[in-house]
Amino acid sequence: MLLLPFDRLPREFQCGEVKKYYDILDKKRASLVLKRVMDIFLSLIMIIVLLIPIAVISVIIKLTSKGPVLYKQERVTTCNRHYMIWKFRTMRVGADKEGALITSDNDSRVTGIGNTLRRFRLDELPQVFHVLSGKMSFVGTRPEVPKYVDRYTPEMMATLLMPAGITSLASIRYKDEAVIIGDVSDPDEVDRIYVEKVLPEKMKYNLEYIDRFGIRSDIRLMLSTVKNVFT
16 A cells, blocks of 8 residues: 655645645555555455355345345545445435435434344445455444535544545444434535534544554454454
8 A cells, every 4th residue: 555745645745734644644655565565365265254144135135125236325535535335234225315314313214134244344344345456454443425525624634635534433432323313304404413423533543543653553443353352
């Protein structure tokens, strides 16, 4: 994983707020390369190990609800590049057009099997292929939709210096997103709560991750994710 020269970054990154975090990563280029090597090695192993579970989950989704097995949505990763994220579909078809892009607590659009997949984060399994391709990493900032990235402050843009992650420091430490949003159903109100309350809190942890970035930290976060899923 290469860090571009600062003057070759997109214009929205060329500001003092981003430069602060760029300088931190610039001193850790060897760790960034090692992070990419670790991503490739682990993703290859996981793809082999998870082929059967992925096939089983695919069949269960197909048998229990109408629609495709995978849910695809535009997200943002390194240097503000857009890509289509793959997740196991956990909501009924067309749910993203019926309400907000963010799910609220006890969201009625989530299917029965979808609740179980989300609880154990099994809906994220297809993203291991994104890790292998370099669009994502095992650890990073959870990828946002362009709509919310457009609301980033200059400092928040620093989180896009690295690939989006399957797990993140914010995912582990910040667990109150659904609780804060509650049972709000109005899409505009959900968006307002997310942008004004949830996003700033999550970004504090995302920026902290960059500030303390290191391979040991990534390994600890991956282990913490596994522990949190099962506890």
